[in-house]
Amino acid sequence: MLAVALSLSFASPAQTTDPSAAPQQIVRGKISGKVIDGNTKTIESATITLLRSKDSSVAKMSVADKTGKFEFADVAEGKYFVSISAVGHDKGLSEPIEINASNLDITLKTIELVPQAKSISGVTVTSKRPLIEQKAGKTLINVEASPTNTGLNALEVLEKAPGVSVDNDGNISLKGKQGVMILIDGKPTYMSGADLAALLKNMQSSSLDQIEIMTNPPAKYDAAGNSGIINIKTKKGIVKGTNGSVNASFTQGKYSRFNAGLNLNYRNEKINLFGGYNGGKYEGYNKLVIDRKIYQSDNKTIFRLADQVSRPHFEGLYHNIKAGLDYSFTKRTVLGFVVNANLNDNDEDPISTAFMRFPDRTVDYRIESNGLNTSVIK
Template sequence: MRINTILLLLALAPMCRSLMAQSTISGAVTDARNQPLEFVNITLHRSADSVFVKGNLSDAQGRYELAPVDNGEYFIRATLLGYDVVQSPAFAVKGQSVSAPDLALGEKNTSLGEVTVSAEKPFIERTLDKLIVNVENSIVSAGASVLEVLEHSPNILVDQEGNISLRGRQGVIVMLDDKRLLLSGAELANMLRGMPSSSIEKIEIITNPSAKYDAEGNAGIINLKTKKDQRLGTNGNLSLSGGHGKYPKATAGFDLNHRSRRLNLFAGYNYSYNKYFNNLVLFRKFSENGAVQQIYDQDNFIAYPNKTHTPRL
């Protein structure tokens, strides 16, 4: 009996050490006026290679919590549409609860011509089963692609390859007007890069899908709701935008809508051109007993143009 007890304790010892090595990280985010910010995307990254570890949203008091977290060196990144991205200094986690540095997000500078004040929906709404991002109410989304808006939406993470995860979980279902987009990760990313945010009315983010969705949607659902004109008659909309960073980018599109009391017809088309690049610089030094055994130095630069055509009916 005593031998069995000893063996059980020995088997549980690694698990106990692992649990003791896990910590909780907590912190707060505010705006430039020191007011708490809700719905800020908080992501935790390893400081060594910037790999995403886990994420969460800030609450109404601007507080957030990340747990469990293994020992190591990390930094926190905070993003919210309409605000500059803020990153914390690196900090160490050593088996205890850690208070991360408080982060203050400054609003992005956006030049406005004529401003009209009118009643409108809030930028982010919370309902019983979803978060709603009202894209058309955000002036900073003007000229951006749908993928760029998703990058700054609550709970959503988009990596460098355009793969979309929700609360750190892969396998997210993306829908357009309640219809699932049956595209590969690369095809979906290219399509969303080519869609101007001006064509989207709102984004519905469902983190806990109901039973009406199949098991593949357990990671979450993102439903993109396009704009539809509710007025009777025939009308259209033409949009053009461009920009230049390291390379130029441009989008163009149009929407046509005919509505009568018994019939509604809608068609749209978007074209996008942009050029992306990846610049990966790695330097690693492997030592043993203080002596350098191996040095690994790599510098990769890849540029690739992207053209997309997106018809909508």
């Protein structure tokens, strides 16, 4: 990895202040509830989705436990509602809710799902994988089962998964525990946090099959996975003969995002030969606003006011290539290898302006900073 960083800052006139400044508190809350059916029985393994009120986009997903209870932790400040679905029942919705500094722990009213009416006049059998599956010791996320995953990258898909949190630096935690082991197709990544985040940002959801989440990994995994294991499974063809797929997506907001991919597969009785390419371009920005009050030693009298606005702008290009071969000696014995190549070119040019003010809000001094961070990962 080659990384180049350049930063410039300007301040005038500087002044020393010995009172301590209270750090800006990031508002994070918890939402919990319970789901039952029309006969007041609990519904196990119902799919729970936390949606943002402004556009109904998915913020987080979860699964009800054996008693029908569910919980979303580490929820960012904002307005939400909860959608619940279960096999054989109509979808249920919660009342609107809001996480803010004065409302950090919300318990929803019990949500009752109405059983669907049964009809035997005609039967249509279809096969479709559910979005979330609960199996012994792990939770499975079937990526293609949710249309909202279209156009997202692997890190954004992970952020919505049950129990998974991703901070602003791309660090992944599972049920509040850091140090989660990330596997790709069952193989350790052996990457630093920053490099892993860059890799996952450049893996598109269209190339993903399943995400396995193990909060209590089996004994075959070493101590490095004690905080939990997330296994990201990419797509492989299972149809005999030659087949493939092409995908592309374009998203336009303030900036545009584009990605395209190609997957090819050849399979016969013994050999499975597969490969794929995925590439694209992205651009975006974040906005961080911080207000601080600095108190005198009596903790009552305001000494200074500090406000800061940061606007990191980022953009990048990425190319990912995968090729592999599996040879089946028997139905249960397979020898294979996979080669992955990644070329990612990422740039970030954060701009920040901070003011230190007197209690009447007149400016004492101003600090401006401009940065340029460039990284190339091969």
